Amino acid sequence: MAATFQVPSKMKAWVYDRYGSVEEVLKLVTDFDVPSIGSDQVLVKVVAAALNPIDSMRITGTYKLPGTSPPGAPGYDLAGVVVKVGNNVKGLKVGDEVYGSGNHPNKYGSLAEYTVAEEKLLTVKPKTLSFEEAASLPIAIQTAYAGLLAAGLSSGKSLLVLGGAGGVGSAVIQIGKEVLGASRVAATASTAKLEFLKSLGADLAIDYTKENVDDLPEKFDVVYVAVGPQSSKAVKALKKGGSVVTITEHFVELPEPAFSFRLDVDGEYQRKLEPFLESGKVRAVIDPVGPFPFEKAIEAFAYLGTGRATGKIVINQFP
Numbered sequence: 001m002a003a004t005f006q007v008p009s010k011m012k013a014w015v016y017d018r019y020g021s022v023e024e025v026l027k028l029v030t031d032f033d034v035p036s037i038g039s040d041q042v043l044v045k046v047v048a049a050a051l052n053p054i055d056s057m058r059i060t061g062t063y064k065l066p067g068t069s070p071p072g073a074p075g076y077d078l079a080g081v082v083v084k085v086g087n088n089v090k091g092l093k094v095g096d097e098v099y100g101s102g103n104h105p106n107k108y109g110s111l112a113e114y115t116v117a118e119e120k121l122l123t124v125k126p127k128t129l130s131f132e133e134a135a136s137l138p139i140a141i142q143t144a145y146a147g148l149l150a151a152g153l154s155s156g157k158s159l160l161v162l163g164g165a166g167g168v169g170s171a172v173i174q175i176g177k178e179v180l181g182a183s184r185v186a187a188t189a190s191t192a193k194l195e196f197l198k199s200l201g202a203d204l205a206i207d208y209t210k211e212n213v214d215d216l217p218e219k220f221d222v223v224y225v226a227v228g229p230q231s232s233k234a235v236k237a238l239k240k241g242g243s244v245v246t247i248t249e250h251f252v253e254l255p256e257p258a259f260s261f262r263l264d265v266d267g268e269y270q271r272k273l274e275p276f277l278e279s280g281k282v283r284a285v286i287d288p289v290g291p292f293p294f295e296k297a298i299e300a301f302a303y304l305g306t307g308r309a310t311g312k313i314v315i316n317q318f319p
Contacts, residue, residue, distance in 0.1 A: 003095030013112030019061030075110030099134035133284035144171035155181030163227025285311025
């Protein structure tokens with residue numbers, strides 16, 4: 001017998017009704033409309049979510065999608081349970097535990113009791129992952145994987161990751177090594193996080209407080225800039241014919257051969273990585289300060305703003 005859920009018309013959600021600093025404009029409301037769904041969409045009861053820098057940028061108005069404006073609930077990354085499906089949804093059913101990215105972050109993001117997403121952006125959650133672990137993955141692993149592919153990393157090539165301890169950087173190390181077969185992986189972090197880099201599979205952990213990347217005697221086939229701006233330094237660590245991909249420098253002139261990468265969210269990247277997630281070869285990394293309960297989302301955003309997180313900042317204990 002198919003599962004059924006009683007879905008209310010109103011819900012709790014973190015909502016910003018104008019652009020501004022997170023602590024000033026983001027408010028917890030109890031009467032936000034539960035979203036309706038389209039024929040290719042599903043409604044998800046959110047169990048856990050994760051923050052990304054773009055979430056803060058949406059609230060402050062630093063990044064705006066054409067034709068969108070407040071009020072809205074922020075958030076992309078989510079894990080939860082499907083409670084309603086559109087008429088054209090074929091691969092998911094009510095009751096499925098899923099994870100992925102919502103597609104209405106300006107109006108109905110993941111920092112709410114319910115959110116809406118296109119079926120193609122969600123996949124069934126591996127049973128080996130908790131909801132918190134699953135929520136930490138979508139944007140980070142997709143950005144890491146797609147960026148490495150765009151940079152041409154393949155088996156036998158070497159990789160340097162600038163900012164290896166963050167959400168994307170920690171995924172780049174693992175995917176570069178375990179999925180794409182990099183022959184050698186180096187990564188930068190602060191002194192306290194060097195052992196963490198090695199635990200992810202880095203062959204060389206570089207203390208950026210003591211060593212300059214542009215002075216490294218070793219050169220690499222691919223340099224992935226996950227913190228920055230550092231593309232000018234990155235090109236100096238590059239082998240001839242190599243490539244630099246940066247996810248932190250957009251709409252600026254970059255030194256050749258560096259290029260800027262922005263993810264076009266696609267659940268297919270996530271699906272291709274699931275065997276590695278299920279086997280544990282690629283693992284979720286949740287910052288030990290969290291997870292933050294839903295009621296303390298403001299504190300979670302404040303911590304995101306410090307730039308000191310190890311892995312992803314996760315929010316749980318949803319109503």
